[in-house]
Amino acid sequence: MNPARKRKIRLAVALGAALCLAVVLLYTSFSAATEASKPSELQPGRSYEVTGKVVESSVSRDEDRLRFRIRDRDGMESVPVVYAGVVPDPFREGREVIVSGELRGGTFVAERDSLVTKCPSKFTKDEEA
C-alpha cells in the first residue's frame, strides 16, 4: 500500500471513531437525561428531578418518611414532598436540594435515596443557617 493511501485510511478510521463516539454521546445522553425542574412547573404523571429550596419550618418526620415543602429558588410557590431513604448530612431548612420523583395527588412522591443536598460549601460567603 502506498503511504498516501495508508494515511487516508488512517484518517478515515480516526474520523469514524470520533463520529461514533459523538453519536453515542448524543444518543445516550439525551435518552438518559432527566429534566431539572422548578417546583412551580410540576405536572402530574411525569417524573422529574426538582431543584428548589426547603421551606423554613416545613420539615417533619414520621417513621421512615421525611416530609417537607420545597419552593422555587426565587419564588414562594411550594410543593409538599414525601421522601424515604437516606437524608444527606447537610440537609437543612432553607438549603437547596435536588430530588427525583413524581407528583401524585398534589404531593411530590420522591424516589428512595434520591435526595441530594447542596453542600453549604467551602466557598460560600453568606450561607443561610
Added chain:
Amino acid sequence: MAGVGSACLAVGLLTALYAVGASIRGARTGRSEWVASGRRAIYCLAGLLVGAFAILEAAFLRSDFSYALVAQGSSTDTPTFYKVTALWATQDGSLLLWATLLAVFSSAVLFLTRRSLREIAPWATAVLGVVAAFFLLLMVGWENPFDTLASPPPEGAGLNPLLRHPAMMIHPPMLYTGYVGFSVPFAFAVGALITGRTGADWIRATRRFALVAWTFLGTGIMLGALWSYTELGWGGYWAWDPVENASLMPWLIGTAFIHSIMVQEKRGMLKVWNVSLICATFALCLLGTFLVRSGILDSIHAFGASTIGVQFLVFIALMVAGSAGLIVSRLPSLRSTAKLDSLLSREAFFLLNNLVLVGLCLVIIWGTFFPLISEALTGKESTVGPPWFDRLTTPLALVLVLLSGIGPVLAWRRVTPGALRRVLVLPVGMAVAAVVALLALTSAADSPASLVMFTFVAFVLAVVIQEFGRGARARGVMTGEALPQALVRLAGRNRRRYGGYMVHAGIAILFLGVAASSAFLDQRDARLSPGDSIEVGGYDVTYRRATAELGRDRGGTGAPISLGAVLDVRRGDERFTLRPTRNYYSTQDPGKGVVSRFFEGEATSEVDVRWGLRRDLWLAVRPDLASLEKAIAEGDRKFGDAPTDVQALVIAALADRYRRDPPPAAFRAIVSPLVVWIWIGGGIAVLGALVALWPSPEARLRRVRSLYAARVGRELSRA
C-alpha cells in the same frame, strides 16, 4: 499585619508583571541580564507569597477574628490541626494557596533550568508570570484574603464540620499542587512553540514536573474519594459529581501527556499532539479551579455564587485561544522527524491509549456540561446521572486496562508477531486461569463487565510480574546477584521503566477494587431499636445500645454532641463491635432557642468501617431526634436566660435521656468487597511514580560530567 499581607499581594502583582516584562525583553534582545532579572523576580514573588501565606496562617492560629476570613472559617474551639487547614477551605485562602504553590514551583523549575534552555526559559518565565499575575489580580481586585472587619466578632463561625476530616484537609493542597505542577510543562511548551525549538528539550526539562503534578493530582483525587467514603455518610467513593469530574479530567489528559511525550523523546513524533495535550491539561486545571467556584453547575458542592467566575472564564478563553493560535502558527516546525513503522509497536499502542484517555475525558466533559448543553439545544436544563457515566466509561476503562498490559511489552518501532507471542503467552495463560477460577469459585459471572475487568487485571499483573522476573533473572545471570538483590538493583537502575510498571500494576489493582465493589455491593437501610438485628452480605448486625457523648468525639473534630450506636457484628466465628456516631455542631443562629442551637446546626455522620482485604463492613447511623423534640423545645423556653453552665447541664441531661431510652434509629449498612484495594492500588501507583521520579545516581553523574565538559569547552575556547 493584614496591611502587610495586602501589600505583599499588591507588590507581588507588580513583581509578576515585571517578571513578564523583563523576561520578554530579555528573550527578544538576547540580553541575559534581563532574563536573569525576570527569573529573580519570580524567586522574589515566591518569597512575598510565602510571607503572605505565613501571615494569614498565623492569623488563623491566633484566631484573630479581625480578619474576615478567619471569622468565617475558624473559631477558638476549632482543633488546632483544622485551624491550620481552614485557610484553604475558604475561597480567598485557596486562591492564595494556588498562587503561593505556583510561585514556589515556578522558582524551582527556573532554578533547575537556569543554565539550560536559554531560549525557551525566558518565555516560560513570562507565561508563569502571567498565570501568577492573574491569580494575584483576582485577590487584589476581588477576593482579598486580607480583608479585615471593622468590628471583629468575639467568636468565629468555625470550619464547616463536613470538612473536618484529615483526608479533606490534605486533599485541596494535593489537588492544587497537581494543577500548579502542570503549569510548568505548559509554560515550557509555550516557550518551545514561540521560539520554534520544538525538539524534546522542553520535555526533558519538565517531564519530572509533569510526573510530580500527575502524582499529586492522583493522590488528591484518591483522598477525595476516601473522604466521600468515610465522611459523607452515603457509602460511595465516586458519584460523578461535577466537582469530582473537574479534578479527574486534567488527570486523564495529563496521563495521556505523560505517555505521549515518551514517543516524542524516543521517536520525534507526535509533537503537535503533545503541545495540544499539555495546553488542554492546563486549561482543564484552570477549568477545575473555576468549576468549583462558579456555581454554574449544580453539584452537591454548590460552591455558592462567586464574584470571580467571569474573570476565570475570560482567562481560560484567552489561554485556549492563545495556545491554539500559537500551535497553528507553528505547525511547520512541529512536523514529525519519523514515521510510524508498524501498528505493532509501542508508539502505536501509546497513541491508542492516548485516544482512549482523550475519549474518556470527552465523555466526562460531555456529561459534566450536559446541563448547559441541553439547555442551549432544547431550552430545558437536563442532567445525566451516574448510570450514564458508568455505562459509557466502563468499556473505555476496560480497553485502557488491557492496553496498560500490552503497551509495556512492545518494543519501539516494530515487534514481530513471534516475539509478541512469546511475551504474551504467560500473561494470557494467567488471565485465562483467572477467568476459570473466578467462574468456578465465585459468582463473578453475575456481572460480565466486572468479570472482564478481573481478567484484564490478572493479565496486567502477570505482565508486570513477568517483566520484573525477566529483568531480574537476566541481571542475576550477568552479575551473579541473588534474585531479590537483582530485583532491587534492576528497578534502581531503570527507575522510569520499573516505576512505570509499578504504576500500571497499582492502577490495575485500583480497577479491581472499583469493579468488585461497584458490582457486588450489598446495602441495607433499616430502622432498628436496641436488640434488633439485620443481615447484610453474610454479616449479622445487632444494634446493642445507644451512645451519647459530650465533647468527646473520637475523630477529634471538636463536635460538642455525638449520638451513636454500638453494634455487635457476627459472621461465622468472626465477631467484632462497630460504633458509628453522628456529630452535632451548634449553630450561632439567634433565631433558634438556646438548647435547639446545639442540635440544629450542622450534623455529620461519623461512619465506622471494619476494613478488610476481602471486604469492608460500613455502618452509618442517623439517630431520630423526634423523641427529644418536646424536651428540646421545653429547654428553649425554660433555660433561655440561664447561665451557660446550667444550659450545659440541660444538654447533658438530654444526652443522658437519649442514651437510656433511645428511639429507633436509622442505619445504613454496606458490605463492599475488595473496596480497600482501590486505595492500596492507588498507594502502589503513587509509590511507582516516586520510584520513576527519583533521580538515579547515573543521571546525576551524567549531569555533573556534562557540566564539567561544558566548562572545559569554555575554558579551552577562551585559551
